[in-house]
Amino acid sequence: MIYVVIVFLWTSILLYVLLGGADFGAGIIELFTSKKNRSKTRKTMYEAIGPIWEANHMWLIIAIVILFVGFPKIYTTVSIYLHIPLVCMLLGIIARGTAFVFRNYDAVKDDMQKVYTPIFIYSSLITPFFLGIIAASSVSGQIDMQAQDFLSAYVFSWLNWFSVAVGIFTVSICGFLATIFIIGQTANDDDRSFFIRKARRTIYIVMFCGALVFVAAYHENIPLASWIFGDTLGLIAIIAASISLVIMFFLLQRKKPVFLRLLAGFQVTMILFAATYSHFPDIVLIKNGANLSLLIHQGQAKAIDTLGYALLIGSIFILPALVYLIYIFQLKKEVQEVH
Amino acid sequence: MDDFLAARLQMAFSLGFHIVFACIGMVMPFFMTVAHFYWLKTKKVVYKDVTKAWSKGVAIFFATGAVSGTVLSFELGLLWPTFMEHAGPIFGMPFSLEGTAFFIEAIALGFYLYGWGKLNPWFHWFTGIVVGISGLLSGILVVAANAWMNSPAGFDFVDGKYLNIDPIKAMFNDAWFSQALHMSIAAFVSTGFAVAGVHALMILKGKNVIFHSKAFKIAAVFGTVAACLQPISGDISAKDVAHRQPAKLAAMEAHFHTERNAPLIIGGIPDTANKKVDYAIKIPGLLSFMTTGDFNGEVKGLDTVPKEDQPPVAVTHYAFQIMVGLGMAMVLIALLYFIALWKKQQWLKSNWLLKLFVIATPMGFIALEAGWTVTEVGRQPWIIQGVMRTADAVTPMPGIAYSFYLFTGVYISLAIIVCLLLYRQIAMVGKLYDSSTKPHKN
Numbered sequence: 001m002i003y004v005v006i007v008f009l010w011t012s013i014l015l016y017v018l019l020g021g022a023d024f025g026a027g028i029i030e031l032f033t034s035k036k037n038r039s040k041t042r043k044t045m046y047e048a049i050g051p052i053w054e055a056n057h058m059w060l061i062i063a064i065v066i067l068f069v070g071f072p073k074i075y076t077t078v079s080i081y082l083h084i085p086l087v088c089m090l091l092g093i094i095a096r097g098t099a100f101v102f103r104n105y106d107a108v109k110d111d112m113q114k115v116y117t118p119i120f121i122y123s124s125l126i127t128p129f130f131l132g133i134i135a136a137s138s139v140s141g142q143i144d145m146q147a148q149d150f151l152s153a154y155v156f157s158w159l160n161w162f163s164v165a166v167g168i169f170t171v172s173i174c175g176f177l178a179t180i181f182i183i184g185q186t187a188n189d190d191d192r193s194f195f196i197r198k199a200r201r202t203i204y205i206v207m208f209c210g211a212l213v214f215v216a217a218y219h220e221n222i223p224l225a226s227w228i229f230g231d232t233l234g235l236i237a238i239i240a241a242s243i244s245l246v247i248m249f250f251l252l253q254r255k256k257p258v259f260l261r262l263l264a265g266f267q268v269t270m271i272l273f274a275a276t277y278s279h280f281p282d283i284v285l286i287k288n289g290a291n292l293s294l295l296i297h298q299g300q301a302k303a304i305d306t307l308g309y310a311l312l313i314g315s316i317f318i319l320p321a322l323v324y325l326i327y328i329f330q331l332k333k334e335v336q337e338v339h
Numbered sequence: 340m341d342d343f344l345a346a347r348l349q350m351a352f353s354l355g356f357h358i359v360f361a362c363i364g365m366v367m368p369f370f371m372t373v374a375h376f377y378w379l380k381t382k383k384v385v386y387k388d389v390t391k392a393w394s395k396g397v398a399i400f401f402a403t404g405a406v407s408g409t410v411l412s413f414e415l416g417l418l419w420p421t422f423m424e425h426a427g428p429i430f431g432m433p434f435s436l437e438g439t440a441f442f443i444e445a446i447a448l449g450f451y452l453y454g455w456g457k458l459n460p461w462f463h464w465f466t467g468i469v470v471g472i473s474g475l476l477s478g479i480l481v482v483a484a485n486a487w488m489n490s491p492a493g494f495d496f497v498d499g500k501y502l503n504i505d506p507i508k509a510m511f512n513d514a515w516f517s518q519a520l521h522m523s524i525a526a527f528v529s530t531g532f533a534v535a536g537v538h539a540l541m542i543l544k545g546k547n548v549i550f551h552s553k554a555f556k557i558a559a560v561f562g563t564v565a566a567c568l569q570p571i572s573g574d575i576s577a578k579d580v581a582h583r584q585p586a587k588l589a590a591m592e593a594h595f596h597t598e599r600n601a602p603l604i605i606g607g608i609p610d611t612a613n614k615k616v617d618y619a620i621k622i623p624g625l626l627s628f629m630t631t632g633d634f635n636g637e638v639k640g641l642d643t644v645p646k647e648d649q650p651p652v653a654v655t656h657y658a659f660q661i662m663v664g665l666g667m668a669m670v671l672i673a674l675l676y677f678i679a680l681w682k683k684q685q686w687l688k689s690n691w692l693l694k695l696f697v698i699a700t701p702m703g704f705i706a707l708e709a710g711w712t713v714t715e716v717g718r719q720p721w722i723i724q725g726v727m728r729t730a731d732a733v734t735p736m737p738g739i740a741y742s743f744y745l746f747t748g749v750y751i752s753l754a755i756i757v758c759l760l761l762y763r764q765i766a767m768v769g770k771l772y773d774s775s776t777k778p779h780k781n
Contacts, residue, residue: 069431
């Protein structure tokens with residue numbers, strides 16, 4: 001049953017990165033769009049993410065519940081030593097979630113929009129940035145449970161170039177997902193080629209930020225290259241991701257949006273796979289090597305079993321409903337447009 | 340500020356904020372679906388208008404409740420890691436089920452808000468029902484987790500170790516039913532009175548009277564019926580607390596000495612040093628009767644609890660008095676409203692009854708916060724009753740005071756913006772929602 005729980009944990013994180021990520025990306029793209037095109041971007045985005053917006057963010061809650069029920073030691077260690085970036089991410093989540101609703105549900109459209117919109121777009125940037133920092137910090141081995149002073153226990157556990165680089169990389173991934181997603185939502189050819197140009201640019205940025213992560217890892221003496229390239233499966237995953245990125249780059253103009261979206265999803269899945277697989281079952285690396293492992297630091301058997309059953313039963317309810325929701329508001333529209 | 344106090348205050352603030360949004364988010368969908376039902380049955384446009392206006396409110400409250408809930412799931416670990424390390428696997432069952440219920444609520448809300456004209460009308464209505472039921476289930480499950488802290492079950496505590504975990508037993512602990520019942524009814528009372536009060540004010544102002552009258556009636560019926568049921572559930576809770584957590588009951592009642600024929604103490608200022616309550620109204624024997632069913636029954640006082648295990652008396656006592664007092668006031672208004680509905684129809688047209696509802700707008704929520712204060716402060720110094728002390732559960736990270744200031748600032752600004760948004764929604768009813776006054780586009 002422990003493997004069922006781990007698969008659910010990994011899948012929730014993946015879906016949060018994909019769906020929530022595309023959602024964050026919407027705000028990031030808005031930030032990096034000229035004033036002239038902003039309202040177009042916003043309208044296209046809102047139509048796309050509106051109905052499934054709430055559901056996208058549930059994956060984070062599922063992941064965190066799995067952690068504290070199934071792997072309490074891991075949850076609490078991360079909570080203690082990565083307190084500060086977690087708080088920053090939470091503030092981002094609060095600001096973003098509420099600003100999104102406020103700007104769409106304020107009955108009067110006036111200057112308050114000038115308050116909501118910057119909050120929305122900047123928190124869309126900050127939240128995935130800290131999410132990346134947290135993810136990187138859990139594997140950068142800087143968490144020091146013996147640290148005596150505040151800075152080395154609670155600040156240098158996460159503040160290093162590698163974490164920052166992964167934070168930026170996460171932001172770029174979100175922007176990438178959003179632009180690929182938005183291509184399929186465009187109403188006319190002008191908008192379409194506008195967003196295709198944007199997509200090209202984000203692909204360059206993602207590659208640049210990816211390289212940055214390796215440079216930062218080298219600088220911090222983190223053996224990232226040997227983690228990823230030293231393992232056959234990890235290597236295959238990274239090669240697959242790179243090839244599909246090249247394919248995508250040349251097919252942006254031609255292929256159907258669904259194909260592009262699947263390709264983008266595939267790339268991010270491969271990156272997450274390569275990043276997590278090399279440590280498995282370790283999930284949090286600690287300074288003196290006393291790493292936290294999903295297998296060793298799991299809760300008592302009975303807790304894992306009931307958690308697994310709860311997740312299985314839950315997905316029987318959730319998945320069909322979610323698929324139907326996406327079908328009604330996404331696929332059906334496209335089918336109608338074709339006919 | 341002391342880190343421990345800051346952590347407690349931050350948790351209290353976060354929960355106190357979340358509880359309001361969560362309650363509205365789980366009760367409003369029921370109002371909305373009732374209005375929607377009338378629209379589908381009678382085809383009177385005003386009901387559709389009310390439904391649409393309320394669904395906007397639901398969206399605002401649901402989203403705010405969802406983010407504040409997400410924050411709480413992290414704060415449990417950020418502030419109370421030692422607690423979560425041991426409690427997580429034991430009381431996690433309701434949380435994992437709640438994840439499902441909440442997820443379904445979010446999906447159903449997506450269908451509901453964006454489904455106008457896209458779905459079969461009755462399927463569309465049904466998704467609204469799903470929003471309400473899954474929201475209510477989420478609430479019950481979260482309260483079951485809180486009940487476990489009051490009434491720990493489903494594990495053996497041996498030499499500081501938590502052995503033989505049974506998450507199902509933990510979920511169905513002794514307190515889950517009485518607490519979940521009390522909380523669910525409280526959500527209906529407070530939301531019903533708050534919504535009814537707002538619409539009553541608009542009727543008094545003479546704006547979109549038909550629209551607001553329909554809305555008022557739906558909310559008022561929910562709120563008043565729930566208000567009359569609440570004392571029954573309160574009685575169940577009080578008997579349960581007397582049995583399980585005598586220290587909490589003693590603090591609620593400021594009951595210092597164990598005695599038979601114990602009086603019910605109403606109001607007053609507890610004097611902890613001299614173990615007496617000044618200026619209180621005392622009804623002899625009533626507390627014994629209410630907790631044991633016998634006027635001569637013995638009620639345990641604070642003297643049965645070692646000093647270091649006693650909860651703060653004054654806060655618990657005042658909060659309890661506020662909750663009961665406001666609850667009774669709402670029962671009175673409810674009775675007047677029932678008389679008006681059945682016997683004195685002319686009262687419904689007179690202003691004084693509406694004014695009473697306007698005055699009662701915040702009462703439910705004040706009572707709700709007070710009741711929650713009783714539960715939480717009354718359990719102190721324990722985070723898990725009799726097993727783990729709150730002070731032993733707090734994070735080792737210093738400087739929590741800054742985090743407290745930060746979150747307090749954020750929550751206060753959010754509360755202000757939400758109020759502004761609601762004010763605007765209500766002020767714009769004539770233009771946006773009420774078809775009889777709405778400017779026509781064509």
